[in-house]
Amino acid sequence: MVLDTPTLTRLALAALAAPLCAFAIAGLALRSRPRAAAALVIASGALTALATLAILALADAPIQQVWTWLRVGDTDLGFGVLLDPRSRLMGAVVGVITLLVQIYSTGYMAHDPGRTRFFALLALFEWAMLGFAYAPDLLQAFIFWELVGLASFFLIGFWYDRPEAIAAAKKAFIMTRVGDVAMLIGLVLLFALAGTLDIRESLDRLHSLLQGHGITSLQVEVAAALLFVGVVGKSAQFPLHTWLPDAMAGPTPVSALLHSATMVAAGVFLFARFEELFLLAPLTRSAALLLTAFTALLAALLASVQVDIKRVWAWSSISQLGTMLAGLAAGGLSSGLFHLTTHAAFKALLFLSAGALIHHYGTQDLRALGRAGARRDRLTMLGLLVGAAALAGIPGFAGFASKEAVLTAVHDVPGRAAATGFALLVIGAGFTAYYVGRVAFLLLRPTAAEPHEPTPPDAHGHPPTTAMSASILTLTLITLALAFAGPLVASLLGQPLPELALAHAVPGIAAVALGLAVAVFDFGRKSSAPPLFERVPALHGLLLRGFYVDAIYQRVFVGAARLCARALHFAETRLLDPAADGLARLTLAMGEGTARGQSGQLQRYIGVAALLLACVALWLGFAE
């Protein structure tokens, strides 16, 4: 069954309107009624999920419907929906994951006094992300892109009485803004080259202009590179990656959403949306491939030493996003988006089950969680292990199929850059398997507490509620099912997944096997030998501090900003203020001085005037 165009357009508009209305009503009218707000937001989420799923399943040819809201010169500023395979897939991912996170949040946030605001912001987040996914217009895409950033700023800083949450929110906002500025310039350049705001039309025009030598390939490269900087910021790729691990300061459901279907996925989706542009810019593509593959390895290394379970998943997100982007940069549209889809499911699952453990045991420390008895939460652990298996890329699970698709896509690209990227990705996959195994063993086979480790706080926690368990179970099933969704995604996007040749798959599978083996060796035995990285204390310290990237940024950029601020403060308090004060004092003194001459006596004034006139007359007379 295929729905007709008006119905699909209406469905898309409903999917957009529902969360916006829920946000407005919950945020404005239901401040004191959290249960009603949660119910409303979940109802809107369910509506949106159903609508996006229907759009995904029941559409055929691409649909584009744009309403002009402003005409500037010859340019129409439009708002509308573009339902092509990419946006339909992305929209469905957003709808389903958001709904599950919203349901989960009723349990996780049950005791939070600000939960009305929380649910309202979740709805805002969903609306922004969906508006971005469905955007047919450069300007609309940019507006919703920024709204996604704004909503995540609010949600990361949700606990506004915690300084680290405020700092993390600010950091996320400012660091992504760095990329956004470049991206805005890129969008403007794209508009200048193609002369239209319509995304698909601008890409078509760019293609024909380039063939007719209307524009140079350098211009296209620059536009693509600028857009890629925006992707780097949003998807937390090196060197703009440090905000994502800090974003853990937000509530866990937010992390689940932020890391899977929204925010960071927006960067990947932007790359997929402009895939045709990147295909015209081979230089940028190669650079992007190398950079993202490097990020994938770097983040996997950093994830291997974290003790905070949320930070492990955060670094793993950066690593997986790098993998997706590498796939897209290699031209594997369906591989990249397939990995985006599977990752959205299993990363949401990993965060939600980690959140359930944190909710129950009141700590985020992996070792403490293991010791507190995390393995007794059967359902949660089942979800976590399924997600972990998918993340590690164990054959038969979702992550395996999609990651192998990406690896093959990268492998199929000729050239040294792609070969290097492939090697980086394979090594990254090995470390991914290693840290996943590490988390699993630390939770399942707790070690005895070492004296210097902090004791977990007294657990006031609650076991996961039915809503939380239901969400985790649903996501577990989705994750398991997605292992077989590759061909569906490929046929939807009209680009077959690359053939899984044994020669290409062997390095990846071998790396995963090796990583898992090392993890078993390090954490699976009753042994007092320190694990892999702790044997080299210098490297371990380097990894724990994220290769000092944050410290360097702190020194260079924050330091420079502070220095500037101090110089300006000096200039204001020591130069400008005294100057203004002195001017004021001078004026006052002059006024007081002249006021003394004002007696108020009329005749004295007249006398002085007459005297002066007489003097002038005499002077004129003698001058002759």
Add this chain to the structure above:
Amino acid sequence: MTPLTAFNLCALALFCMGLYGVLARKNLIAMLIGVELMLNAASLNALAWGRYGLVDPAHAAVSGQILVLFIIGLAAAEAAIALAIILAVHRHRHSVDVDDLDTLEG
């Protein structure tokens, strides 16, 4: 002494009397009379110069007189306004002593 000088000296005497009145008398009406004297001194000068030279001979006889006519008209208007102001001041302050009007003292 030419007639012009005589008239000028007479006007000077009138002007000085008027200025003295304006500067020395404390009553606003007396000051106003001083002002009128100064105006008359100026009129006298204008007439004298008009009659005895300094101005284009072709119009000499009348130009000074026309100027004086304007001065008389002006003086009448000025006297009316000044008296009105003096009346208003008197109503507010029950005094026409100029030394009392020093609210603009700095």
